[in-house]
Amino acid sequence: MLEVSNLVVRYGPFLACDAINLSVKAGEIVGLIGPNGAGKSSIARAIAGLVTPASGSIHFEGVNILGAPSHMLIRRGLSLVPEGRGLFPHMSVEENLLMGGYSLINQERRKALMERCYELFPIMKQRRNQMVGTMSGGQQQMVAVSVGLMGDPKLCIFDEPSLGLAPIVIQQIGETLEGMRKLDLTVLLIEQNAKLATTVADHIYVISAGRIQHHDKPQALLQNPEVLEKFLSA
Numbered sequence: 001m002l003e004v005s006n007l008v009v010r011y012g013p014f015l016a017c018d019a020i021n022l023s024v025k026a027g028e029i030v031g032l033i034g035p036n037g038a039g040k041s042s043i044a045r046a047i048a049g050l051v052t053p054a055s056g057s058i059h060f061e062g063v064n065i066l067g068a069p070s071h072m073l074i075r076r077g078l079s080l081v082p083e084g085r086g087l088f089p090h091m092s093v094e095e096n097l098l099m100g101g102y103s104l105i106n107q108e109r110r111k112a113l114m115e116r117c118y119e120l121f122p123i124m125k126q127r128r129n130q131m132v133g134t135m136s137g138g139q140q141q142m143v144a145v146s147v148g149l150m151g152d153p154k155l156c157i158f159d160e161p162s163l164g165l166a167p168i169v170i171q172q173i174g175e176t177l178e179g180m181r182k183l184d185l186t187v188l189l190i191e192q193n194a195k196l197a198t199t200v201a202d203h204i205y206v207i208s209a210g211r212i213q214h215h216d217k218p219q220a221l222l223q224n225p226e227v228l229e230k231f232l233s234a
């Protein structure tokens with residue numbers, strides 16, 4: 001579904017990530033983990049059309065999407081739930097959801113997607129008129145995930161959904177991600193929290209200093225002493 005080849009992202013002279021190769025097949029949950037500043041969000045932003053890569057190619061469902069603007073990518077079925085959530089804090093839950101579904105022409109589909117979000121997170125239905133900025137971090141993350149799903153994506157990229165959340169809420173996020181398999185969604189999960197990724201991902205890319213250092217199934221990574229010490233000890 002997604003093939004990233006030899007991707008290079010630069011900010012001026014600074015090389016944020018180099019020679020990145022990664023692939024996500026339909027129906028998979030794929031992890032991308034690594035420490036602060038490793039280049040994870042740069043990869044996410046490049047895939048979602050928010051930064052222009054210096055070189056490389058990005059194929060989504062067989063089409064080279066490199067350089068395509070993000071609003072076109074949403075229409076193709078690629079959605080990014082950004083680091084920091086990207087919500088409108090002064091708008092209600094429901095208004096945020098509608099913003100997530102703005103690119104959908106079919107009103108019925110938009111309504112059905114909103115219902116699906118409310119089924120996934122019943123608390124949001126109760127709180128649908130609450131201003132998002134007044135919600136807890138965990139609730140806001142649920143809204144952010146839902147806004148991503150409102151674009152009716154085939155592939156959803158989550159950039160650090162667990163950031164700043166309590167372990168119990170992180171566990172809920174994990175369960176939600178598992179639930180996405182049943183919805184026929186494909187997920188690229190970006191995390192510093194290696195534990196969440198090793199719990200839910202089918203396979204994981206480990207990135208550090210702008211380069212993919214390891215790629216394996218979670219069980220194998222958990223048995224690799226070097227990976228354990230450097231990346232999974234936190």
Ligand SMILES: Nc1ncnc2c1ncn2[C@@H]1O[C@H](COP(=O)(O)OP(=O)(O)OP(=O)(O)O)[C@@H](O)[C@H]1O
Pocket residue numbers: 011014015016034035036037038039040041042043083192
């Ligand atoms: N707009 C920018 N201008 C200049 N440098 C940037 C910019 N965005 C990111 N960088 C740099 O690129 C490198 C990779 O950043 P990136 O945000 O991709 O890391 P990350 O793996 O997502 O880190 P974190 O886990 O802290 O979110 C960092 O050194 C960062 O300072």
Ligand SMILES: [Mg+2]
Pocket residue numbers: 040041042083159160
């Ligand atoms: Mg980041």
